Amino acid sequence: MNDPGKNEPIANQAKELFDDSVERLDAATLSRLNQGRHKALAELSHSGPSVTWLRWAPAAGVAAAAVVAVVVMRGPQVDELEPVTASDFEMLLEEDGFEMFEDLEFYAVLDAVAAEVNGDVG
Amino acid sequence: MNANVGVFAVSCTREQLTGAKTLQRERQLNQFLAEVERRALRIAEIAVRDRDEALDLVQDAMIKLARNYAERPVEEWAPLFYRILQNAVRDWHRRQKVKNRVMVWFGRGKPTDDEYDIVANTPDPAGRAPDDVLQTHEAMQRLEVSIHELPGRQREAFMLRTFEGLDVAGTAVAMGCSEGSVKTHYSRAVHALRDKLGEHWQ
Numbered sequence: 001m002n003d004p005g006k007n008e009p010i011a012n013q014a015k016e017l018f019d020d021s022v023e024r025l026d027a028a029t030l031s032r033l034n035q036g037r038h039k040a041l042a043e044l045s046h047s048g049p050s051v052t053w054l055r056w057a058p059a060a061g062v063a064a065a066a067v068v069a070v071v072v073m074r075g076p077q078v079d080e081l082e083p084v085t086a087s088d089f090e091m092l093l094e095e096d097g098f099e100m101f102e103d104l105e106f107y108a109v110l111d112a113v114a115a116e117v118n119g120d121v122g
Numbered sequence: 123m124n125a126n127v128g129v130f131a132v133s134c135t136r137e138q139l140t141g142a143k144t145l146q147r148e149r150q151l152n153q154f155l156a157e158v159e160r161r162a163l164r165i166a167e168i169a170v171r172d173r174d175e176a177l178d179l180v181q182d183a184m185i186k187l188a189r190n191y192a193e194r195p196v197e198e199w200a201p202l203f204y205r206i207l208q209n210a211v212r213d214w215h216r217r218q219k220v221k222n223r224v225m226v227w228f229g230r231g232k233p234t235d236d237e238y239d240i241v242a243n244t245p246d247p248a249g250r251a252p253d254d255v256l257q258t259h260e261a262m263q264r265l266e267v268s269i270h271e272l273p274g275r276q277r278e279a280f281m282l283r284t285f286e287g288l289d290v291a292g293t294a295v296a297m298g299c300s301e302g303s304v305k306t307h308y309s310r311a312v313h314a315l316r317d318k319l320g321e322h323w324q
């Protein structure tokens with residue numbers, strides 16, 4: 001693949017300086033990176049469908065409680081639209097909710113890039 | 123009875139396979155993160171000009187990769203990881219803007235970049251002469267400031283391509299844009315850096 005600018009002298013010089021600065025990272029910083037990596041790996045051993053589901057459990061519980069409360073207070077004859085509850089907003093504004101949308105966007109980009117690489121586009 | 127023993131044996135074998143697979147994935151992920159973490163930290167640090175903040179961003183990115191994408195093919199991890207990290211850096215900049223507005227409202231200006239001194243954080247483990255070390259530090263500092271002053275997308279393209287060594291396709295995935303955009307951003311970044319650093323560099 002044509003890779004313009006890859007061998008620019010300024011890029012090579014910048015890369016040398018950057019690599020040098022990476023080598024000079026102090027022990028305390030390396031230790032914190034190490035801790036962060038182990039936290040991430042611990043996440044791996046706890047991940048899985050059941051745990052993913054459990055992350056939504058508190059929000060789902062609040063939503064269920066809100067629905068029960070509305071049904072009990074208003075009785076069975078609900079003719080109009082249900083009001084949007086605070087928990088709906090809470091769920092929408094949850095950080096993971098945004099991540100979900102980001103993921104969808106990410107896979108769309110991934111597909112587009114793959115198509116471009118395979119020459120399907122343009 | 124024999125059928126029960128057979129079912130038990132199959133069940134155990136499956137569990138062993140799943141356990142072995144998880145262990146292998148954990149090893150692969152550990153290797154990937156160990157390989158990428160230091161460069162990722164420096165890339166984040168140049169973008170946000172704060173080591174503690176950069177450490178937090180890198181750790182969060184590692185956790186999100188493990189949590190959401192560990193099952194993806196290994197060769198996809200690098201662009202995925204940098205995609206997560208770049209998003210986190212962009213969010214950080216958005217939050218900083220809001221924070222700075224609030225600080226200005228309360229009469230406290232934002233600290234300038236000049237207050238951040240990378241030299242203070244980086245002793246030289248190679249034991250080089252202080253003059254050499256100082257010269258390299260100064261060159262790196264000029265480079266960092268110049269990269270930091272680039273528009274965000276140019277900065278991302280330059281660091282991902284030059285420092286992390288991602289190819290155009292991988293950088294496009296990490297930045298969430300087309301390969302053509304990556305080439306444009308990268309080319310503009312190189313020209314801008316050449317203009318900024320021209321008098322000090324070749």
